Amino acid sequence: MSAVPGVAESRILITGASSGVGMAAARAFAAEGAHVALIARREEILDELVTELGDRALALPTDIVDPEAVAGAVARAWGAWDGLDQVVNAAGVGMPTPLEDLDHDGWQEVIDINLSGTFYVAREAGLRMRDAGGGSIVNVGSELSSIGMGMYAPYCASKFGVIGLTKALAAELAPTVRVNVVCPGPIDTPMMDAEIEWFPDPVATRAAAIERVPLKRFAQPEEVVDAIRFLAFAAPFATGATLPLDGGTTMV
Amino acid sequence: MTRGEASIDRLRVVVTGASSGIGRAVAERLVARGAAVALWARRGDELAALAAELGETAVAIECDVSDPGAVDAAAGESEARLGLINGLVNAAGIADPLPLAELDAAAWRRTIGVNLSGSFFPCRAIARRLREEDAGGSIVNVGSELSAMGLPSYSAYCASKFGVVGLTKALADELAPRIRVNVLCPGPVDTPMLAAELELADDPRQAREDENGRPPIGRIGQPGEIADAAVWLLADAKFATGAVVPIDGGTTAV
Numbered sequence: 120m121s122a123v124p125g126v127a128e129s130r131i132l133i134t135g136a137s138s139g140v141g142m143a144a145a146r147a148f149a150a151e152g153a154h155v156a157l158i159a160r161r162e163e164i165l166d167e168l169v170t171e172l173g174d175r176a177l178a179l180p181t182d183i184v185d186p187e188a189v190a191g192a193v194a195r196a197w198g199a200w201d202g203l204d205q206v207v208n209a210a211g212v213g214m215p216t217p218l219e220d221l222d223h224d225g226w227q228e229v230i231d232i233n234l235s236g237t238f239y240v241a242r243e244a245g246l247r248m249r250d251a252g253g254g255s256i257v258n259v260g261s262e263l264s265s266i267g268m269g270m271y272a273p274y275c276a277s278k279f280g281v282i283g284l285t286k287a288l289a290a291e292l293a294p295t296v297r298v299n300v301v302c303p304g305p306i307d308t309p310m311m312d313a314e315i316e317w318f319p320d321p322v323a324t325r326a327a328a329i330e331r332v333p334l335k336r337f338a339q340p341e342e343v344v345d346a347i348r349f350l351a352f353a354a355p356f357a358t359g360a361t362l363p364l365d366g367g368t369t370m371v
Numbered sequence: 372m373t374r375g376e377a378s379i380d381r382l383r384v385v386v387t388g389a390s391s392g393i394g395r396a397v398a399e400r401l402v403a404r405g406a407a408v409a410l411w412a413r414r415g416d417e418l419a420a421l422a423a424e425l426g427e428t429a430v431a432i433e434c435d436v437s438d439p440g441a442v443d444a445a446a447g448e449s450e451a452r453l454g455l456i457n458g459l460v461n462a463a464g465i466a467d468p469l470p471l472a473e474l475d476a477a478a479w480r481r482t483i484g485v486n487l488s489g490s491f492f493p494c495r496a497i498a499r500r501l502r503e504e505d506a507g508g509s510i511v512n513v514g515s516e517l518s519a520m521g522l523p524s525y526s527a528y529c530a531s532k533f534g535v536v537g538l539t540k541a542l543a544d545e546l547a548p549r550i551r552v553n554v555l556c557p558g559p560v561d562t563p564m565l566a567a568e569l570e571l572a573d574d575p576r577q578a579r580e581d582e583n584g585r586p587p588i589g590r591i592g593q594p595g596e597i598a599d600a601a602v603w604l605l606a607d608a609k610f611a612t613g614a615v616v617p618i619d620g621g622t623t624a625v
Contacts, residue, residue: 207625233537286624293621294589304610333547338610349603356592357600359624363614367547370540370613 123255123355126348127152130200132193135210137164139308140259144207145342149176151366156196156203158183158240159210183210183227183236193243199226205351206244206256208237213274213310215317226273233277234284241288241298249295256292258285260302262365267331278302282361289359297358299350304365305329307337327359333367375553376507377457379606380405384458385449387436387493390417392562393513394462396598400471401431404602408548409449409456411436411493412463436463436489437481446496450581457508459497460601461490461535464513466568468524486531491538498546507549511605512539513597514556516619533557536615543613550610553604558619559591 131148135141137159145268149155149172156177157165165178169299177199181192197203211233243258249252261278263271282300305311305328318324329335346364350357364370389410398408402425410418410425411434418431430452434445449456465485469478490512501508515532517525539554541552546552559582560564572578583591586591600618604611617623 222408249518289621290587293587297588333544334551334612335548342608342610345607349600349608353599353603354596354618356586356588356596356620357477357618358588358621360617360619360621362616364608364611365611365614367543367612370543 123352124204124291125205126352129204129352130154130156130196130202131207132156132158132196132203132240132244133207133209134158135208135259136168137161139209139310140306140340140343141207141209142168144209144344145172145176147341147344147348154200156199158192159291174320182229183240186239189236190243193240193247197247202251203244203248205281206240206248206254206348207351208240208256208258210236211310213271213314215314216342217270217271217275218272221272226283229273230277232278233274238284239282240268241284245288245292245296245298249292249368253295255297255351256288257350258298258300259343259347260285260300260361262302262304262363262368264300264302264361265363265369285361286359293358297355299354299357299360299362301343301346301350301362301364302369303338303343303346304368305337306331306343307339311337332365333370336366338364338366376509377610379602382406382458382509382606383409383453383456384460384605385409385411385446385456385493385497386462387434387489388461388463390414390421392462392564393557393560393594393597393601394460395421395608396594397460397462397601398425398429400595400598400602401425406458406606407453409453411445425619426434435485436461436493439492441493443496444498446493450500452615455500455504455506456497457501458605459508459510460605461492461493461512462511462601463489464563464564466525466528466564468528468568468571470524471526474526482527483531483534486528487534487538488621490535494538494542494552498542498550502546505549508551509603509605510550510552512543512552512554513555514539514608514615516556516558516617516622518554518556518615519617519623539615540613546551547612551609553608553611553614553616555597555601555604556599556617556619556623557592557617558617558622560587560597561591561593567589586622587621587625590620592618592620
């Protein structure tokens, strides 16, 4: 068993770093001494985050739907620190959309970001880490990787897909690179706020969203980061694994 | 955070199957992180030695988990010696591989009794007291890669371990939000149980080599790796309940 470098010794590529779980992961791992390469579309937010985190952080403004841009960003991160040890695929979008309003563009955007974007990053970084002799990838799925929800057809399709992608990559990159997926339930993030605001009565919608969780609360982004930390650094025998962290929403 | 869930140094945990393998590794880690532990197993002499090794926060209690009366008595004794039990790791398990023609009713009942009923009885005893006291708690059951796939000669074992997943999900729903219930599903792990299974093969050395090569990750697991995951689920993953967590080197991913 090859030893997994600890957080402080690790070079970590994080997508979706401008918000929610990705941003929380960037802050937590940088605070623990890791080098973090931050991918997101919004350059100003990444620049602010790098200012906050210091010179162990690297801003890589990138739209992950563009495979060439992803290849360039991964190459820059790799070159900056002569390698990568971990990848956290936290980029994702999802807004409730009734089927009547779900046109091709609306479908394609969610699939492109959540599924294809995850693949492009995993492929670029995964092949490099395999050739370099080790590493791990943690993808972020969802409770909607295993249950359906009305008005979330492309989100469900993309997030179910992330599990299939995870298992296939785990098989192909074994035994060198581990690939796992954490599947959070509702998390207290800006994305969740935006989803709730979409409904006519956001207060009632939030209350109902909490009520449907058996543990009767949302997760904090830091709890999802803790699950990512567990898979990346503390579970050397886990690969192809799906880790639900959903307050019980998928158990029934 | 979940209301009323204790930090790990305030946990008083029953660990079944504590005399060897994964159970023993779980007990060692819990004590190292400040929890008090009641060690349950059938083999009293081995348990006493382990308790002595782990120090005064560990107590040894002889118990056959397939016997509901013995489980209730052991739960009572655990609480009397440590205080209200607010954690449970059900690591007791047996594997007795038998082809269908040799799997008689007694052998079937023995495996179901220890692995499935022997997970249920401690869950019931511990959860009942927590609910009487309106206290929070956490339970980790131990399933298997054979909670998700079949294997010849393992009918009873597969049935028991698939059953542990169903038990976990039903209890997680029923006991939420104060008591979390999750299940850890290890692949092949370097334990005395696996060693005994490999000894049954015509060529044990070849069987071990084959077993090492079976997980995509290229090796079998160590008890400590599984125990780390069990402790994480028990004490740290406070938003996880009803979760099925494979730590199997990839055997169920392919």
